[in-house]
Amino acid sequence: MAADVAAALFDVDGTLVDTTYLHTLAWWQALAQYGHHVDAARIHRAIGMGGDQLLDHLLGDDRDHDEDADVAAAHLALYAQHWPGLRAFPGAADLLRECAGRGWRVVLSTSASGRELDVLRRVLDADDAVRAVTDADAVDSAKPAPDLVRLGLRQVGAPAGRSVFVGDSVWDALAAERAGTPCVGVETGGFAAAELRAAGAAEVHSSVGALLDDLDDSLLARPGAGTR
Template sequence: MTRAALFDVDGTLVDTNHLHVVSWWEAFRQAGHRVPTHDIHRAVGRPAEDLIAHVLGEDRDKDEDDSLSDAHKTLYGTYFERLTAFASAGELLRTLAGQGRQVVLVTSAEGTELAALRRAIDAEDAITATGSAEDVEQGKPAPEPVEQALESVGAAPSDAVFVGDTVWDMKAATRAGVPCVGLLCGGIPRSDLEEAGAKAVFRDPADLLAHLDDSPFGPDG
């Protein structure tokens, strides 16, 4: 039996959600779109195309998607050297790895962005595998990223727990049959996470670590 701990990264392990919001807001502004940051925040965690569709609508000029995505990447890239993990994020991963779980990062980030996130977490010794946007055709809330993560370490859904901070994380894990834990540090309300399928909700990685035995990672989870 292979036990796995699957983790979203942005807003879950690293404090980046609001940096993404500001970067997307500026990308939209530069393209002549006035959009509320609240709408952007609700879509963070989805692939770029889906986020743009959520904010601008399906009837938008889709020829603009690539330039908006490129602008966001450029703006967000200015933060790479300053990204900060949430307190105890690395310790949480090392603790779970020490308990025999295969730790897998499940993220839409790739390339230099993913490398910057991993540097911020600073727990390379605990991470078994990473699934990025390059590995799947559909991002969250589709189950494919979670299913790919399970396959990468040979774990069954019932032997894994997924930790994330958005409704898209909860929906992806639930659709893949994996119990999920929600964290509030990404800025999404507890009620939204629970409605989307979270079995338990904690404040942040430090809070989850402090209550690990009472979470789905615990003996009675």
């Protein structure tokens, strides 16, 4: 890895695209279809994890795993009903382009994959600013494991200490911390600033639009600024 290279890694769901509560609803409905009546508030708090980790978190690791694939497929089918109305958060694409223009190697780091990822990228409409994409299919464990972050860093040849991860959930902050990468949090996924900081976020903004407005005073001001 080159010492002067720095990556700006971005979670997508809930950070760049307004999907957190749609995922919550889809998981709530999918779980109920298979007889698991889980409070929506608990599901919301698990959004940001990979699907396997989410089901372990909500249902326990000692359950019968035989239906996991069917529950996940039901979630995707229910969530797909919302795809035509998905929208990126204001300022999301501009933030990616501004970071790329300042010399960051921009990476999308997401637990989404396949058709879902294709839809998110079309909604975001900023592929011209993106150097690499890491998704759940490429790693053994998704967030809060650090695998997605580490893979993104390897793909663009950036050291962890000079890079920054931007996410909306405590699972993002934990994954970044475990990878040795500073985290910038945004509150658009429903986690409060205090929760994100407690999970390891170095700074928190109300949205990616607010982060864009305050970019010069953030860890994303320029590659390596404020990182180690």
